[in-house]
Amino acid sequence: MKILITNDDGIQALGLITLYKHLVELGTVNVVAPERERSATGHGITMHKPLRVYEYPVGDTEKTGYAVSGTPADCVKLALEALLPEPPDIIISGINWGANLGTDVLYSGTVSAAIEGTINGIKSIAVSLDDRRKVPDFSIAAKFVAEFLKIYSKHDVPNDTLLNINIPDLPWNEIKGVKITKLGRRRYIDTVERRKDPRGREYFWLAGRVNDQDMDPNTDTYAVRENYISICPVHFDLTNYEAIEKIKAWNIIK
Amino acid sequence: MKILITNDDGIQALGLITLYKHLVELGTVNVVAPERERSATGHGITMHKPLRVYEYPVGDTEKTGYAVSGTPADCVKLALEALLPEPPDIIISGINWGANLGTDVLYSGTVSAAIEGTINGIKSIAVSLDDRRKVPDFSIAAKFVAEFLKIYSKHDVPNDTLLNINIPDLPWNEIKGVKITKLGRRRYIDTVERRKDPRGREYFWLAGRVNDQDMDPNTDTYAVRENYISICPVHFDLTNYEAIEKIKAWNIIK
Numbered sequence: 084m085k086i087l088i089t090n091d092d093g094i095q096a097l098g099l100i101t102l103y104k105h106l107v108e109l110g111t112v113n114v115v116a117p118e119r120e121r122s123a124t125g126h127g128i129t130m131h132k133p134l135r136v137y138e139y140p141v142g143d144t145e146k147t148g149y150a151v152s153g154t155p156a157d158c159v160k161l162a163l164e165a166l167l168p169e170p171p172d173i174i175i176s177g178i179n180w181g182a183n184l185g186t187d188v189l190y191s192g193t194v195s196a197a198i199e200g201t202i203n204g205i206k207s208i209a210v211s212l213d214d215r216r217k218v219p220d221f222s223i224a225a226k227f228v229a230e231f232l233k234i235y236s237k238h239d240v241p242n243d244t245l246l247n248i249n250i251p252d253l254p255w256n257e258i259k260g261v262k263i264t265k266l267g268r269r270r271y272i273d274t275v276e277r278r279k280d281p282r283g284r285e286y287f288w289l290a291g292r293v294n295d296q297d298m299d300p301n302t303d304t305y306a307v308r309e310n311y312i313s314i315c316p317v318h319f320d321l322t323n324y325e326a327i328e329k330i331k332a333w334n335i336i337k
Numbered sequence: 338m339k340i341l342i343t344n345d346d347g348i349q350a351l352g353l354i355t356l357y358k359h360l361v362e363l364g365t366v367n368v369v370a371p372e373r374e375r376s377a378t379g380h381g382i383t384m385h386k387p388l389r390v391y392e393y394p395v396g397d398t399e400k401t402g403y404a405v406s407g408t409p410a411d412c413v414k415l416a417l418e419a420l421l422p423e424p425p426d427i428i429i430s431g432i433n434w435g436a437n438l439g440t441d442v443l444y445s446g447t448v449s450a451a452i453e454g455t456i457n458g459i460k461s462i463a464v465s466l467d468d469r470r471k472v473p474d475f476s477i478a479a480k481f482v483a484e485f486l487k488i489y490s491k492h493d494v495p496n497d498t499l500l501n502i503n504i505p506d507l508p509w510n511e512i513k514g515v516k517i518t519k520l521g522r523r524r525y526i527d528t529v530e531r532r533k534d535p536r537g538r539e540y541f542w543l544a545g546r547v548n549d550q551d552m553d554p555n556t557d558t559y560a561v562r563e564n565y566i567s568i569c570p571v572h573f574d575l576t577n578y579e580a581i582e583k584i585k586a587w588n589i590i591k
Binding site for chain 1: 381383384449456488492495498500512514515517519520531532542543568570573574575579584587589591
């Protein structure tokens with residue numbers, strides 16, 4: 084199995100290094116990741132300036148990956164078009180430090196790398212750790228991903244669909260099981276703070292505490308809150324098909 | 338009607354100013370837009386640094402808008418949470434200089450502002466001009482939007498759904514009509530260029546020419562190519578519902 088690992092926490096992130104160590108025995112594993120943390124970049128790509136690429140060690144391993152001066156989606160584009168000798172069988176983005184659940188996947192660099200892979204016809208998975216501890220333990224999540232890949236590789240995934248996996252940062256015996264979910268809704272309260280700088284001028288800071296109201300047990304937000312691993316199939320066709328016929332009935336004529 | 342205009346080309350962009358001039362007679366129109374061009378930022382939000390906001394004239398009009406040192410999604414968040422005295426009835430993002438069609442909507446700052454509005458429960462529309470001329474003419478598109486809003490405001494739009502409108506940059510009599518569409522697929526060729534800098538060091542540039550193969554006449558890409566105005570209903574539930582049952586059958590057990 085040829086695996087490409089990327090992320091949005093940057094090539095030095097412990098989540099990426101731990102994932103690499105657990106996947107290396109499954110095949111040929113390459114790493115192409117942002118040179119620094121790129122959280123909440125959304126599905127951004129860098130079009131208006133050049134991208135630098137340099138080789139960088141993957142933690143304390145013998146492996147060298149590529150660090151890219153761009154976003155997670157840039158990393159996937161560069162890996163597929165320029166850096167890898169042949170396309171990977173699978174792209175894994177993560178392990179992100181922090182969950183990527185519900186409507187938040189729209190902002191997620193971790194998920195955007197997996198979307199970019201899927202657009203390019205490569206099976207892709209995004210993996211995130213729902214952080215609950217000061218010092219996260221990525222090894223349980225990484226071990227789960229390695230085991231999951233053995234099952235995954237035996238099945239067909241629907242076309243144009245990535246899997247978004249979220250794993251609670253808990254000891255293995257406290258994780259209740261695995262749920263296949265749909266995306267929930269994340270709601271935030273107090274999302275903007277208004278402050279004054281040292282010169283008395285006003286500025287703003289996007290803040291917001293998660294205030295999940297989602298009580299639908301089939302959602303990813305609910306599953307993770309209840310200490311389950313969530314696996315959610317995500318596609319990128321944003322068309323609301325039901326709405327098409329309704330709007331046709333408006334009879335908009337040029 | 339209380340209208341909020343934003344965009345991703347920046348508050349000085351002609352597309353935004355022209356739109357403002359055509360909508361101002363429909364009600365109270367406010368402008369909150371990035372201080373500079375933010376194309377291809379995707380659905381990014383700015384979490385790790387403060388945002389500055391300052392008042393800025395809307396072109397040569399008497400109106401003052403707010404310029405924000407952030408992304409289109411930041412603008413919508415700030416407008417709703419801090420800048421506007423009351424929520425708008427509708428958010429219009431645009432008019433973008435350049436089409437936002439098919440899978441490209443994932444990268445589009447213009448569309449991301451409309452998604453952000455929709456997430457916050459405000460009816461939202463993204464408008465883009467498919468540029469074909471060196472000097473774009475936004476006035477035809479702006480006039481169409483003003484007329485369209487009169488029809489739009491009489492109908493219910495499905496929940497959690499924005500409209501993504503793309504208008505060919507053509508004289509009115511060359512536009513063939515209006516199509517309600519689904520998102521097509523945009524394909525690019527030659528997406529990465531490898532170059533050397535003046536010091537002989539390698540760098541990369543994301544390039545790529547559009548190579549639309551989409552021959553499905555119901556897609557937005559096809560409609561605009563055939564000189565129609567495309568109106569596509571877009572939602573943000575990325576769940577692939579059909580895939581859920583299939584993956585449940587894999588029997589992934591913790």
